[in-house]
Amino acid sequence: MTIQLFNTLKRTKEDFVPIDAKRVRMYVCGPTVYDYAHIGNARPVVVFDVLYRLLREIYGEDHVIYARNITDVDDKIIKRALDSGESISDITKRTEQAFLDDMSALGALRPDVQPRATEHIANMITMIGKLVAAGHAYVVEGHVLFGVSSYKDYGHLSGRNRDEMIAGSRVEVAPYKKDPADFVLWKPSTDDQPGWESPWGRGRPGWHIECSAMSEKHLGPTFDIHGGGQDLIFPHHENEIAQSTCAHGGSKFVNYWMHNGYLMAEGEKMSKSLGNFYTVHDLRDEFPGEAVRLTLLKTHYRQPLDFRKDGIREAKKELDDFYLALRNAGVKADVPDTVAGPVMAALGDDLNTPKAIAHLFELKTKLNAATDASQKARLKGELLLAGDLVGLLGQDPETWLRGDDKSASGLSDSDIDAMIEKRKQARANKDFATSDRVRDELAEQGILLEDGATGTTWRRQ
């Protein structure tokens, strides 16, 4: 099947045609590892994880290569090390691990390649060398700068022309620049800053060059999809295009550029001073990662998203209902070969996850209403398969509903079973006062009882 994707380059939806259907390649800008990932960092990870799953479904698991970088050299990291006293390598290692843990809690698959910037310095130096040799970059005061006037299409992605940029500039322009829009490829490091020997002296890469060098190494000079947050369109992606295109003799860099919309938190622009800067690490203490994932996917990826804790609570409730339906079906899933048509159609239409999830709800309702065992098994299988495509509903329902055994801090599973047994006796004797008291006591502990045809089941709130 052919899917459609919104291409920022063209500002319109287009049919997605891979360069090589046996080797579909996508690159997404990853984190700078100096602090816990916040929810704004998580959105592209989750969104492009759905795209990755969809591409694997269509082209085959072995025919999609997904690369996401780890930026482990950056002035923010240097500053953090200076402020905290922790060594740069400790900061980056610890933060990278936290990032991977957090993203996996959100149900994101590991990319096939996760290149680190510090392991690709040689590739960057080579690329910068080519740019200098070809006259696209120049050396001044220990800096290597890309000269934007050497690339006629500069500004195409972000839809701006250079005159506007200069006119609207509110930032002081470094005096050594030939053109105010020129940007740094390589800059000198002082002795106490991380640095590498290069033809231009000891220094470190500028922000943009790493993505160009790493995508070239792992995906080749031209590849299919490049993704990231909308805030990266300018200057980061614009500069990547300029660098890569010029380093490759003018050949096309990326066919489809995709950008997710920005986030707010609790109706406000996210900011540390307002205290609404949610990190995934903190949210995980309060909510299951899957509820955070669903919250992100309930809004189309290009729409603005106001991220609220009430929204996560609602998503948690919805997941409870899904897992309840899966458990209560009481049959083994009969999983079909292909994902339900409406779900594929929704995702194939520029990743319409809200619509895909609406179909998940419809499947759930059908499953709950079904009476025939084979029909239930089929619907359960359809729901699970469709859920998997968006990275949801993959947990064991009983585990989800019962949560962790709280024997240390509260009622253990066996305590609960004993009380349910006691209540069962009371009900058999029509002693409903005792029966209801037991249920209330459990409810106070957050344990909900549900009397079904085959006995009483329970779950933790």
Add this chain to the structure above:
RNA sequence: GGCGCGGUGGCGGAGUGGCUACGCAGCGGCCUGCAAAGCCGUGUACACCGGUUCAAAUCCGGUCCGCGCCUCCA
């Protein structure tokens, strides 16, 4: 100032010329000892003002409000 995005029922959120989105919450019914869960039913929504059209939330113009980016930087 420049470029761009968005404003849908109590809430979240699709849709984008005529047909129930979907979900959460609420209300009514069925089921239940009572509940819960589930099923069924239930909402004169599309920021405002003009215009185009047989028909607009959907197209066009204007207004208001919210937000993003504007270069080496937090």
